[in-house]
Amino acid sequence: GEDVEQSLFLSVREGDSSVINCTYTDSSSTYLYWYKQEPGAGLQLLTYIFSNMDMKQDQRLTVLLNKKDKHLSLRIADTQTGDSAIYFCASLDSNYQLIWGAGTKLIIKP
Amino acid sequence: DADVTQTPRNRITKTGKRIMLECSQTKGHDRMYWYRQDPGLGLRLIYYSFDVKDINKGEISDGYSVSRQAQAKFSLSLESAIPNQTALYFCATSEGGGAKNIQYFGAGTRLSVL
Numbered sequence: 001g002e003d004v005e006q007s008l009f010l011s012v013r014e015g016d017s018s019v020i021n022c023t024y025t026d027s028s029s030t031y032l033y034w035y036k037q038e039p040g041a042g043l044q045l046l047t048y049i050f051s052n053m054d055m056k057q058d059q060r061l062t063v064l065l066n067k068k069d070k071h072l073s074l075r076i077a078d079t080q081t082g083d084s085a086i087y088f089c090a091s092l093d094s095n096y097q098l099i100w101g102a103g104t105k106l107i108i109k110p
Numbered sequence: 111d112a113d114v115t116q117t118p119r120n121r122i123t124k125t126g127k128r129i130m131l132e133c134s135q136t137k138g139h140d141r142m143y144w145y146r147q148d149p150g151l152g153l154r155l156i157y158y159s160f161d162v163k164d165i166n167k168g169e170i171s172d173g174y175s176v177s178r179q180a181q182a183k184f185s186l187s188l189e190s191a192i193p194n195q196t197a198l199y200f201c202a203t204s205e206g207g208g209a210k211n212i213q214y215f216g217a218g219t220r221l222s223v224l
Binding site (some may be wrong): 040041048100 | 114152154158200209210214217218
């Protein structure tokens with residue numbers, strides 16, 4: 001079946017930019033998503049990108065999509081302690097289901 | 111109040127017991143989902159329902175059953191709980207017919223099976 005892969009951990013210094021990467025296998029994915037999970041909470045949609053776009057920016061968040069390489073990234077500028085969370089990448093498959101990555105835990109160092 | 115409410119938030123049970131996890135939503139969405147989350151494995155789909163009469167198995171439905179009592183309510187049952195069903199369970203909803211399938215999640219139920 002289709003798959004979404006991402007690193008399990010990323011450690012950055014407060015104030016630096018964080019870049020979380022994701023690769024997916026389903027070339028027919030129409031939408032790709034980033035969700036954020038804070039401790040003790042459910043997942044919340046951060047942003048999404050349609051497959052015919054290569055970039056989307058929303059305040060401190062920048063999503064880059066390389067459809068040829070099936071690579072998605074999320075850049076968080078000026079990372080703050082409140083950005084500590086697990087970030088999930090997901091792709092929408094042809095059966096209208098979300099295929100989820102394992103989640104990247106973002107650790108902020110002072 | 112939360113749009114997607116899961117009860118209980120935490121549950122400890124013993125092997126062989128039957129338990130039910132409940133989910134209710136006030137978003138008016140047709141579609142509801144049950145996932146389990148295990149460390150390092152992400153979310154895996156257990157069951158999903160596109161409306162009250164449409165229930166489908168997901169990737170890991172063995173050992174689980176569901177009931178869609180109303181548009182707003184979707185419950186997950188473990189018929190005879192076993193220790194490897196210890197996990198964090200999430201309910202989610204999405205609009206019917208939307209192209210993007212943006213899902214909205216409850217806060218989760220942490221289940222421990224001893």
